[in-house]
Amino acid sequence: MASRFFFLVVAVVARLCSAAMATGGRADDILRPWPPDCSTADNYTADSQYKKNLDQLLAALPAAAGDNGWFYQGSAGAGTDDEVFGLIMCYADHNATACLDCLSRAPAGIATVCPGSRNVRAMYDACVLRYSAAPIPATADLSYLHSVNGTVRGVPVGVTSESARAAWVALMSELTGGVAGSPLRLANGSTPYSGSQAMYGLAQCTRDLNASECSSCVSSYTDRLGDLFPNNTGGAIKGYSCYLRYQVGVLDITLPPAPTPPAISVGPSSSSKSADHSKTIGILIGVFVGSSLIALVFFMRLPRRKREKSKLVDEEAAREMDDEFEEGTGPKQFRYSELAMATDYFSDKRKLGEGGFGSVYRGYIKEMDLHVAIKRVSKGSKQGRKEYASEVRIISLLRHRNLVQLIGWCHGGGELLLVYELMPNGSLDTHLYSARDGALLPWPLRHEIVLGLGSALLYLHQDWEQCVLHRDIKPSNVMLDASFHAKLGDFGLARLVGHGRRSHTTVIAGTLGYIDPDCMITGRASTETDVYSFGVVLLEIACGRRPLVAVSRSHREEDVMSRPLVARHGEDGREEDVIHIVQWVWEFYGRGAILDAADARLKGEFDASEMETVMVVGLWCAQPDRSLRPSIRQAVNVLRREVPPPSLPAGMPVPIFLSPPNTLYYTSSVATMGGSTSTSTSTTASAPDKEKCSAKLI
Known part of the structure; x- marks a missing residue:
């Protein structure tokens, strides 16, 4: 589907500038930027050293950037008071021809556009160019030069569909995570919009920014786009540090080529480099010899026996x-x-x-x-x-x-x-419990995460040559990549066993709230124990609640199936019962109202059939009687809608195995690979065979 953004205001300005700059009755061949930022104080003169260094830098930029993946940052006149620092980069929504043209013509014409300016920031259709008398700071400039809404042929400019908003939110989340995790500081992607249509997007930062600064810039632009164009099928916002664009319809993206070593550098002569290099080597040798002598004296003072023992152990x-x-x-x-x-x-x-x-x-x-x-x-x-x-x-x-x-x-x-x-979007639990309302994980992404986690477990249990028991499946161990695809991590407690066999260990491993009740007693792990944990995670994803659910005593029915595990006082001072999420959801299922247990923050914006299937499979996997649980393949087949969901009893089967009451306490689980902290403690419980079993709580 053909699509195009109409940059109306800026196009008019560009045309006026082009007409005004014509000289001698002929067209001006200089490539002109959007209104540039040209300094006016302390201008350089035509015969100054700064002008010579600037000319040297501008002349080198096209080739340097061309050999370095269409980006270059460097300087000329290094070590002098007149050193000039510069940066140039192409935008990915322009093809190679437009990029190379901009890399060549922008540096060639900028001195004419901003005569005498020591500090310049210039943005073109296909590239951005900056130079200054001081090092360009590697911090994001959150201001923006222009923003436009977009129109797509055959698609109305204004939309009010919640599904369109959901597509936009999912796309922005994908781009924000992807651009921070990309070495190119570039991310493009798409999300379903309606019917056969999709919403496409591009996020890009200048490559001098680190991941944090880039993410901050794109996140800021995301918020501004949402405010500027809340109901549009397309929009773009562009500044000197980053660029964000989306539209319903395919975006033509051209990725930069791989850098060609060696990179071109503009700096001191080879003789001065050689002298500096020799001086550096001399200093390093001196430091090394001095440090070695000090270390030798210190080492000889150590007791010989202690030294030998430590060496043997290591x-x-x-x-x-x-x-x-x-x-x-x-x-x-x-x-x-x-x-x-x-x-x-x-x-x-x-x-x-x-x-x-x-x-x-x-x-x-x-x-x-x-x-x-x-x-x-x-x-x-x-x-x-x-x-x-x-x-x-x-x-x-x-x-x-x-x-x-x-x-x-x-x-x-x-x-x-x-x-x-590196997983740019961190762990699943941070998105379920720590996200701001505006960044709430929408249901389509949650459903994809469910399918991805099921696929991982199917591979571990049945599709690999040996059976792998993970033994610690929980949201903080489910990592999310730049596109929010689920990836199971942390195999520190995993065990290899033969297919159809159980682990022989008698140590309880895992996290309370996710540990199979049977395993709490026997200490033996099996595929069924992983399936139990998987079921608990499915219920968390669907309900947006942790494994232990607080229920006010004044607002719940007294029912044997919802018998509390722990009583505590809530923040308002009232007594609360804390029950397991499996018991809590099964109450809704027994009343024929399982969708009432869905995450209220979604405000009903989910596929009811998918939501019900995920919760029923969660109950099926996490029911107390391990002999009634499905294999992971059976569970995945239902989640993929290849077979109908099972019919479960209205009342949750009474658990046969109960852990000692003093072991049932809870600490929150937090990710260790995605940007959040975590806590750890431990407890012990007596097993029937009198062996001590330790459980890890994270």
């Missing part, structure tokens, strides 16, 4: 790790120095979250041009060490689109480190 541990990872293929073994540099030496500013066995940091691995999440296991944590080994040994063997990818690992420098692909 070498033995490293050999054990290497033996365990021998059979794993795929993930890379990193050096500690690589990962330390990638996280600014594990700076608190890079910390994404913290759990019981370590912290997670955002990192950038320059050699791979890749943003990652790096999990740093707490020193001295035996359980953390076990989870580290389990994670590498198991997840390195698995390959599935709905599993978080393990990029690599490291057990050097006295540290245990795991490197994962």
Whole structure:
């Protein structure tokens, strides 16, 4: 479907400028920007060194950007008072011809457009150009130069459909997450609009911005677009730091080519570089020798026995790790120095979250041009060490689109480190419980997350060569990529077993609220225990409530099936009963009103059939009698609407297995890979065989 934005106001201005600038009765061939920002104070002169440096920079920009993926940031006259800093980048909704034309003509004509200006910001249809007498700050400029609404042939400009609004919200969420996670600072995507139509969008930032600044800029533009054009089928907003556009109809996107090494640089002569290089090497050698002598003196003062014992322990541990990872293929073994540099030496500013066995940091691995999440296991944590080994040994063997990818690992420098692909949208629980109303996860995305999580579990239980028991399925372990696709992560508690067999462990593993009641007693995990946790997560997604639901005693029916697990005082001082979400939803199901349990924040904006199916499958998977639960394949078949949902009894079967009352307390579960914090505690319970069982609460 042909589509076009009509930039009415700006087009008129451009035409007027073109007419006004004609000289000598002939057309002006200079490429002119939208009204540029040209400084007027302290202008340079024609014979100044600043002018010479500026000419050198502008002459180098087209080739430098052409060889660097249509983006370049550099300077000329380095180390002098007249150094000039510049930046140029193409927009992705213009083809290669338009981009290269802008890269060439914009620098060539800008000195004519802004004569004598030391600081210039200029925006063109196909590119943006900036230069200044000071380093260009890597912070987002949230102002915008222009915004326009769009029209699409055959589609009305104004729309009031809630489905259109839902499509816009889902698209903006996808773009905001995607642009921050992309090394190109570029994201494009689409969401269903109506019938065969789709809504397409583009978000782009200048590549000098980090992920946080880029996300901030695009999020700001998203809010402004929503205010400026609340009921339009298209709109765009453009500034010097970022660009956001959407429309009903296909957008022609041209991705930049890969950079061509070596990159062009504009700077000091080779002789001065050589001198500086030699000086740097001399300083480094001096520092190294001095540091080595100090370290040697300190090392010799250590007791010899302690030194030898520590060395033996570290070498033995490293050999054990290497033996365990021998059979794993795929993930890379990193050096500690690589990962330390990638996280600014594990700076608190890079910390994404913290759990019981370590912290997670955002990192950038320059050699791979890749943003990652790096999990740093707490020193001295035996359980953390076990989870580290389990994670590498198991997840390195698995390959599935709905599993978080393990990029690599490291057990050097006295540290245990795991490197994962970065999930820009964090964990599912943050979107279910911490999102602002305007960023509420819409039902279509929730339904896709349900299907993705089911697909991951089907692969683990039945489609891989061995059966993998995850043992800790919960929203904080369900990560969301830039497009909000679900990816199951954290395999620290996972176990490999033969198909059709149960785990032999007698230690309770998992998170209270998600642990199968049968497993709480026997301590033995099975595919049914994972299915139980999966069912609880389905109910959370549908209802928007945590596993333990608070119900005011003055507003609930006394029913044996809703017997509370815990009594507590609410914020208003009234006594509340806390019951499990399975019991709570089953009450609605028994009354024939299961949709009344749906997340009230959705305000009824969901497919009723899909919602009911998800909740019924959730109850089916999480019913107390493990023998009545479905296999994951049966559950997924129903969720995919390939077979009809089951008919469950009106009353929830009375659980046979009950955990000791003193173990039933709750702490909130929080993500460790997506930008939130987490807490951890533990408790013990006595099993029938008198062995001590420990349960992890995260």
